[in-house]
Amino acid sequence: xxxxxxxxxxxxxxxxxxxxxxxxxxxxxxxxxxxxxxxxxxxxxxxxxxxxxxxxxxxxxxxxxxxxxxxxxxxxxxxxxxxxxxxxxxxxxxxxxxxxxxxxxxxxxxxxxxxxxxxxxxxxxxxxxxxxxxxxxxxxxxxxxxxxxxxxxxxxxxxxxxxxxxxxxxxxxxxxxxxxxxxxxxxxxxxxxxxxxxxxxxxxxxxxxxxxx
Numbered sequence: 783x784x785x786x787x788x789x790x791x792x793x794x795x796x797x798x799x800x801x802x803x804x805x806x807x808x809x810x811x812x813x814x815x816x817x818x819x820x821x822x823x824x825x826x827x828x829x830x831x832x833x834x835x836x837x838x839x840x841x842x843x844x845x846x847x848x849x850x851x852x853x854x855x856x857x858x859x860x861x862x863x864x865x866x867x868x869x870x871x872x873x874x875x876x877x878x879x880x881x882x883x884x885x886x887x888x889x890x891x892x893x894x895x896x897x898x899x900x901x902x903x904x905x906x907x908x909x910x911x912x913x914x915x916x917x918x919x920x921x922x923x924x925x926x927x928x929x930x931x932x933x934x935x936x937x938x939x940x941x942x943x944x945x946x947x948x949x950x951x952x953x954x955x956x957x958x959x960x961x962x963x964x965x966x967x968x969x970x971x972x973x974x975x976x977x978x979x980x981x982x983x984x985x986x987x988x989x990x991x992x993x994x995x
Contacts, residue, residue, distance in 0.1 A: 783964075784971075785837070786947040787816045787905065788851070788882055788934020794819040794841075796987035797938040801825050804943065805834040811944045814955070816934070818851050818882070821861045835955060841882065842868050848892035851880040853903070854958045866897045878958050880932055883908040885919035899927045902962060907933035907972040909945035910980065930965040933972050938983045946972035 789804060790797040797819075808815050817825055818839035829836050839853045843861040850868050852859055854877040859868060872879045880903040883891050889910070892898055904924035907917050924931050935945035950968040953960040989995075 783814065783952050784812055784944075784947045784949045785814045785816065786935050786937070786944055787837075787839075787853070787880065787903075787932040788818050788841075788908065788936045788946075789815040789943060790819055790841075790936070790938045791817060791825045793822040793824040794938070795990055796820070796983045798986060799938065799940055801828040801834075802832060803940050805829065805832050805836075807940055807943045808834075808836075813944055813947060815943070816851075816853055816880075818853075818934075823855060823858050837955070837961075839880075843890070844868050844892075846892075846895065847890060848895060849882050849890045850892065850901070851882050851905075853878040853880050853961075865892065865895055866900075869897060869900055876958065878902040878962065881905060881920075882934065883911055883916065883920075883936070884923065886911050886913075886916040888912065891916065894923065898923070899929075902930065903932045903965065904929045905934055906931040907946050907970050908936050909934070909942065909972055909975045910936040911974070912977060912980065914974070930962055931968065931970065932965070933970045935975070938986070939979060942975050942979065945975055946970070 816837040816839045818841045852872040879901040906921040933946040937943045948968040950964040953964040
C-alpha cells in the first residue's frame with residue numbers, strides 16, 4: 783500500500799487539480815491519496831461519488847501562521863485557531879494530527895513550536911521543499927521524539943502526484959489507529975519537484991483571488 787499524504791485539489795486557493803484527474807492518476811500509479819486542501823473539505827463528496835478510496839484531510843492554517851493537517855477529519859476546522867486548540871479539535875474528531883513541511887521557513891512550517899511533539903505524525907519528506915535541509919531537520923525531530931513519519935508530494939499539479947509517498951503493509955483504511963501502527967514499518971520514497979512549481983502555484987493563487995474562479 784502506497785500513500786501520498788499531501789495532495790491538493792481545485793478547492794485549494796492555489797491549485798486547479800480536478801478530483802477525477804487525481805483519482806485516475808492515483809489508480810494508474812497504485813497510490814492512495816490524503817486529500818489535504820487548504821481550509822476546505824469540499825472535495826470529499828466528489829471523491830466519494832467516484833467510488834474512490836482516499837483519506838479525508840484538511841490543511842489548517844493556525845493563528846500562529848503555521849500549517850497543521852488533520853487526517854481523517856470529519857468536520858471542517860476553521861482557520862486561524864491556535865495551534866494547540868487545533869490539535870485538540872483534531873483529536874476530538876478521532877482524527878490524526880500531521881505536521882507538514884515542518885521546518886520549511888518559506889511555507890508556514892511550524893518549526894519547533896511548543897506542542898509540536900504532541901502531533902501524531904511528522905512529515906519528514908515534502909517534495910516541494912526547496913532546501914533539502916528542511917526535510918532533514920523534520921526527520922531529526924521525528925526521530926528524537928519517536929514519532930511516526932509521513933511523506934507527501936504536496937501536489938498542486940497532477941504531474942506532481944506520487945513524488946513522495948510512504949509504502950507500508952495493508953491496513954484497515956477506516957481506522958486511524960491502524961494507519962499509525964502500519965506507519966511504524968513504513969518505507970519513505972521521495973523525489974523533489976522542479977522549482978518552477980512554486981512560482982506557478984503563486985500565479986494560480988493570485989489569479990483565483992483576482993478573477994474569483
